[in-house]
Amino acid sequence: MKNSAVCLTFDKNVFQRRNSKRWREEFIKAGLFICASVSVLTTFAIVWILVSEAGAFFQDVSVIDFLFGTQWTPLLEPRSFGVLPLVCGTLLIVVGTALIALPVGLATAIYLSEYASSNIRSILKPILEILAGIPTVVYGYFALTFITPLLREVFSEVQIFNAASASIVVGIMVLPMVASLCDDTLRAVPDSLRQGAYAVGATPCEVTLGVVVPSSLSGIMAAFVLAISRAIGETMAVTLAAGASPNMTMDPFVAIQTMTAYIVQVSLGDTPAGGTAYQTIFAVSALLFVITLCMNIFSKILLRRFREVYE
Amino acid sequence: MNANPIANILSEKKKEQEGKIVLETRDIKISYNGEPAVKNVSISIPEHEITAIIGPSGCGKSTLLRSFNRMNDFVPGASLQGQVLYRGIDLYGKDVDPVEVRRKIGMVFQKPNPFPKSIFENVAWGPLINGYQKDIYERVEKSLQAAALWGEVKDRLNSSAMTLSGGQQQRLCIARALAMEPEIILMDEPCSALDPGSTAHIEDLMFELKQKYTLVIVTHNMQQASRVSKFTAFFDAGNLVEFGETQNIFTRPKHNRTEDYVTGRFG
């Protein structure tokens, strides 16, 4: 009895790890965890700062006046804090972007996934990636120095700063993202669906438009929503090309100001920090953050619905 | 008699254990997310023999095998009730570190999975990360010889393991497991991805290995089980139906279900 008890204890140590090895593993794991928590802390920081700074702003200006007012003159007397002109400006850009990027992006994706050979894919996809990698300030320059003069030759009433050329250029910027996401979505549709349609004698056009695209609708919509979200957040192109005049208009040929361009304008200017005028940038940032967050979550829900069908 | 009392006790214990059970399970039940995969299994694996586990697909053989070296810990939702004893120590006890368990109980997988590194690095990695201080080249050579691969690779130890054939890769995986000098080697359908020639090589290897190690192999190839193993356990739908000497299982099975399986009526 006594013998076996001693042996059991001795043998049991066989399966216990040396302390030094265990501590090293735990130390490394803790270090990695700290790295991972940086991103969580970032979100908390964003929310905290937006809430507290915007909160301070809303002590002086009522939320209703802010969200529904149609006059935006926070830096000049008489001061007015209705954000709708900025929202309208952003909306105008978004509409223009959508008109360009969505159809062109979808058609490009259809070509890539349904028609193009793998050789062509290997040329076209990298080119689209290059297009996506060009800095936004370059697009702003392009809008200002190429697109706007071009538009002015065709339509004489186009102003130097206008929403149209900015939205064209943002559309180009967003195009690769739409094309790439839609391409992934279309390729995820199982081939058996296509084969079935061909087997009843449909042409490629009918297969694509009648079967493949409808089955990937949620995924395509997710791509659209993401593209719009990106257009909402775009800053440099609209700052350079669309102007700095808050304007409640749907005319694409006049100068406007988007939410993002306004924030840049204040940052570049001499508005003293701490005043209500300065606080406006936090209120507008908060609005921007909430809008893009909602759109991103919406697109994720759409993507999940698409995956549920096929996985 | 040795003056050291502990050495005496150890050598007596060793004599006791010669020809004895090295691994046993007591009434274990393994479930995945509540769904039982292995139910009420009590099995004893004898030392220095080859024990085969056979049965139709999905009957829980691999799950049982993986419970011996705590590889089921990596499957989310897996839980085990009962005891798995290695020389009397419960492998699922509180103080037991699964990492150390796997040093003593090695595993070879169904599809050969060498690391995308050189042949030498494949075999040397295990001992090195576990703090091996002595001559690593000797250990690598010994392991490759024990796996009957040394002759074929001794001139190209630094070339990539991915350049080997399927059968050679599997023998490399065996050498890799042997380099840890385990007591027990678990093999999960080790030949099912190989051609008949390589399979024969590995079966010969198993006979040599059992002199130093204990082997437990899972196989769905009945002929292999009858060729190679001394003891066989037949599993069906998570239950241990019958366990005994291989001869008896195949010629005089006690249960109808066993007889149906070994005569090919199902599975």
Added chain:
Amino acid sequence: MISRNLTNRYFIARTFHWFCFAVAWIGVLILAILLFHVTREGIQWLDLQFLSDFPSRFPAKAGIHSALFGTLWLIGLTALFSVPIGIGSGIYLEEFARKNRMSRFIDLNISNLAGVPSIVYGMLGLVIFVRWFGLNQSVLAGSMTMNLLILPVIIISTREALRGVPNTIRQAAFALGATRWQTVYSHVLPAALPGILTGIILALSRAIGETAPLIMIGALTYVAFVPEGPMDDFTALPIQIFNWASRPQQEFHELAAAGILVLLFVLLLMNSIAVIIRHRLEKRSR
């Protein structure tokens, strides 16, 4: 009747095919036009003097020296922090964290952060690094802001690269009695390295081109010196380009184009290095 209908359908099918074909190459066409326009406008200003001069009120004397070095400083400091933190986070989240509701929440969190407009990050940098930490308009503040901006990108691509490593490798390593970190460090990470590297280069390329966050933290647009330490004021290539493009004079627009050429060259260089390194790594593991 049937044959006429069929002819119509084939006609539509072929038209549709050519339509998609034409549209797909619009992207290429636009890229070509853009590059052509920028080159035509800017090439005349691109010379050694341009690279070594500081910005000036006089177009003839203006150069991009301070902006170029500001960008280099910025990228260096940003890479120093974001690469280890990003890879470390990716490794923790993919290999160590248990898959439960908390980890799903963190996933959601990171992909949301990836979609936040860059100007919000600028605001974050303004409050945290410029005000709370008191770093003012230094390169350090700029790079810390950039860190936060590109961190989600690095994390997401690191995780994808790690996911691409077959699980059989991990199983083999565990079966030999390796701990999780030993497995990741010796086998998973080397195999995922090409993908991780691509993600890092993508993220850093994005950081090079970002303007809005730097404007918000107050990076000056008229800087006539090169930063000598992390606490110095600075400017960067995109800011200089923005500055020149916002002026009404034609010469400054052309200077902006020259600056763009320099910026695009830097990006091209970075991506080429990445492709080469990635090629080497993939060859080694074969």
